[in-house]
Amino acid sequence: MFDDLALFVSIVDHGSLQAAARHANLPAATLTRRLQKLEATLGCQLLLRSARSLKPTPEGLLYYEQCRPLLTALTQATATLDDDLNQVKxxxxxxxxxxxxxxxxxxxxxxxxxxxxxxxxxxxxxxxxxxxxxxxxxxxxxxxxxxxxxxxxxxxxxIGIVLVASPTYLAEHGVPAHPHELEAHRLLVASPISTWRFTSPDGKETIEMQPQGQCDVNDIELAASLAEAGQGLLYCPRTLCHAALEAGRLVRVLPEWRTPQxxxxxxxxxxxxxxxxxxxxxxxxxxxxxxxxxxxxxxxxx
CATH class of the missing domain: 3.40.190.10 (Periplasmic binding protein-like II)
Incomplete structure (x- = not known):
């Protein structure tokens, strides 16, 4: 019905069926059928048509005056929404x-x-x-x-998870060779990674632990700083410690054991x-x- 209403408004605006048909790129007969359908739906005649003239009936003029502002507002809202959906701004x-x-x-x-x-x-x-x-x-x-x-x-x-420590810490406390040995070390635990999981190189052994750290902290970046300062072993995202690993301020621990991504x-x-x-x-x-x-x-x- 919205499309038929838009065509009716266009007919009144253009003053003739033929002009409105050219504007809509539709046959005049199609506009006539759709206008008749709209009139049947509304139960009243909207236009007085003769061979030489076309003008709204009183009901048609009232309908036109009420609907045209709504149609314009809807068209503008649609254009604004389209602009918002399709512009990168x-x-x-x-x-x-x-x-x-x-x-x-x-x-x-x-x-x-x-x-x-x-x-x-x-x-x-x-x-x-x-x-x-x-x-x-x-x-x-x-x-x-x-x-x-x-x-x-x-x-x-x-993001890969790695176990790291500073060279200073490992020189003082030793390098663990198995995840079970971590219980004897100073551990730094940073949320949300409270569970540490390791799988052996052959995939036959998986060890999962929830360590009680000497320091539990809810900021992994701070935990990484503590690890660089030699305060313990840290299980953390590789993205957070890669610069320290490349610079040698931290080193991988148990690198042969597989850890989660x-x-x-x-x-x-x-x-x-x-x-x-x-x-x-x-x-x-x-x-x-x-x-x-x-x-x-x-x-x-x-």
């Missing part, structure tokens, strides 16, 4: 892990902002999984298994993604695909 709200964003993903956000200067990127960072719906977020970066069926998701990459996902609530969200999603996916730290390695899936 405006505010983009993203929830993301604090440590991952401050470290590994920082350059990805910077290059995205450089590529799309009309985007206002609103990053809300937390190491907890904040509620996407409550925060009105367009996109969220999550680590680990995602079980919310209301959220759509895309796998971006994986935690998958990184982008998740979002909308069924139809606005173009600005798709742009960020593709940018993050390309960044992750080009980063060796986010690729599958010898570690086990988490």
């Amino acid at each position: 405006g505010t983009l709200r993203v929830l993301a892990p604090l440590n991952l964003s401050r470290g590994l993903l920082g350059p990805a956000y910077a290059s995205f902002m450089a590529a799309w200067p009309e985007i206002r990127l609103e990053l809300s960072l937390s190491n907890r999984n904040e509620d996407v719906w409550r925060h009105g977020a367009d996109l969220a970066i999550r680590v680990g298994q995602q079980d919310d069926p209301k959220l759509r998701q895309r796998r971006l990459g994986v 935690r998958t990184i996902y982008a998740v979002w609530p909308q069924q139809q993604l606005p173009r600005k969200v798709r742009a960020l999603l593709e940018h993050l996916a390309e960044f992750a695909a080009a980063n060796p730290l986010l690729q599958d390695g010898p570690e086990l899936p988490a």
Whole structure:
């Protein structure tokens, strides 16, 4: 009925069926049939038609005057929505892990902002999984298994978990040769990774432990600093300690034992993604695909 109403308004605006038909790129006979259908639905005649003239009936004029502003407003709203869905500009709200964003993903956000200067990127960072719906977020970066069926998701990459310590600590306390020996060491435990899991090189033995650390902390970055300072062994994401490993400030412990990998996902609530969200999603996916730290390695899936 909306299309028929739009055609009726167009007929009145153009002053004739033929002019409205040319504007709509439709045969005049088609407009006539659809006008008759609209009149039958409404139960009244809308136009007085003769060989030389066409004008609204009193009912048709009233209907035209009431409907035309509504039709214009609806057309403008549709155009605004289309613009919002198809333009890479405006505010983009993203929830993301604090440590991952401050470290590994920082350059990805910077290059995205450089590529799309009309985007206002609103990053809300937390190491907890904040509620996407409550925060009105367009996109969220999550680590680990995602079980919310209301959220759509895309796998971006994986983060390997490694056991590390400083050379100073190992020189003073010795190098463990088996996970069972960890109980005799000073351990740094950082949430949310409270369970440590190791699988032997041949895959025949798996050891899972929930250690009581000399220090339990809810910030992995601080725990990594304590490990560099020689305060104990730390089980942490490879993305967080790779610079210290490359510089020799930390070294791998039990490197032959396989450890879990935690998958990184982008998740979002909308069924139809606005173009600005798709742009960020593709940018993050390309960044992750080009980063060796986010690729599958010898570690086990988490």
